[in-house]
Amino acid sequence: MQVPVLVEQISTHIFRAKAWDIMAEGQSAEDAVTALRQLLRGGKYVAMLDLPTSNPFLAIAGDLKDDPLFEDWVTAMKTYREEKEADPSY
Known part of the structure; x- marks a missing residue:
């Protein structure tokens, strides 16, 4: 090889x-x-490792859907992003 x-x-x-x-x-x-x-x-070699192909984050997907603070959090992220994108020095 x-x-x-x-x-x-x-x-x-x-x-x-x-x-x-x-x-x-x-x-x-x-x-x-x-x-x-x-x-x-001398004993060092490269081996292949099989990782799961499923997305591990799917197990927690939707956990915040009923959280009353979720919409506030999404709005705060959107506002922050818009402010940063409007800033010419960013």
């Missing part, structure tokens, strides 16, 4: 190789890539 690796020079004699969130450094670009390869082979 091929993995794209970003290699960048950090300072005069330091290079960093990065794949995903795994980084390694070396005195040359090749050293950095070799160190990264060793990290990946």
